[in-house]
Amino acid sequence: xxxxxxxxxxxxxxxxxxxxxxxxxxxxxxxxxxxxxxxxxxxxxxxxxxxxxxxxxxxxxxxxxxxxxxxxxxxxxxxxxxxxxxxxxxxxxxxxxxxxxxxxxxxxxx
Numbered sequence: 001x002x003x004x005x006x007x008x009x010x011x012x013x014x015x016x017x018x019x020x021x022x023x024x025x026x027x028x029x030x031x032x033x034x035x036x037x038x039x040x041x042x043x044x045x046x047x048x049x050x051x052x053x054x055x056x057x058x059x060x061x062x063x064x065x066x067x068x069x070x071x072x073x074x075x076x077x078x079x080x081x082x083x084x085x086x087x088x089x090x091x092x093x094x095x096x097x098x099x100x101x102x103x104x105x106x107x108x109x110x
Contacts, residue, residue: 019088038071056096064098079110
């Protein structure tokens with residue numbers, strides 16, 4: 001039963017109509033790549049504490065983000081607004097599976 005539940009959780013539907021859309025979206029940062037001060041790659045999650053507490057949000061609520069300009073000065077769970085082109089593209093990391101990806105052109109404090 002647990003395996004069935006995990007498979008269902010991992011296969012959440014994506015909104016394919018959003019693929020290629022330029023959007024602004026808010027959320028919290030979970031760093032994946034960086035030097036301790038500046039972040040170049042992260043997960044955008046919908047609520048504070050996501051991915052640290054088990055289970056992480058389902059993939060259709062997680063965005064894998066790379067920065068157009070390297071070196072975002074941010075910390076774990078900073079709240080931000082991102083602007084960029086969204087892709088309905090699944091990816092996986094140690095922390096969570098993401099259903100979407102984005103190359104962020106603009107990052108603002110929430």
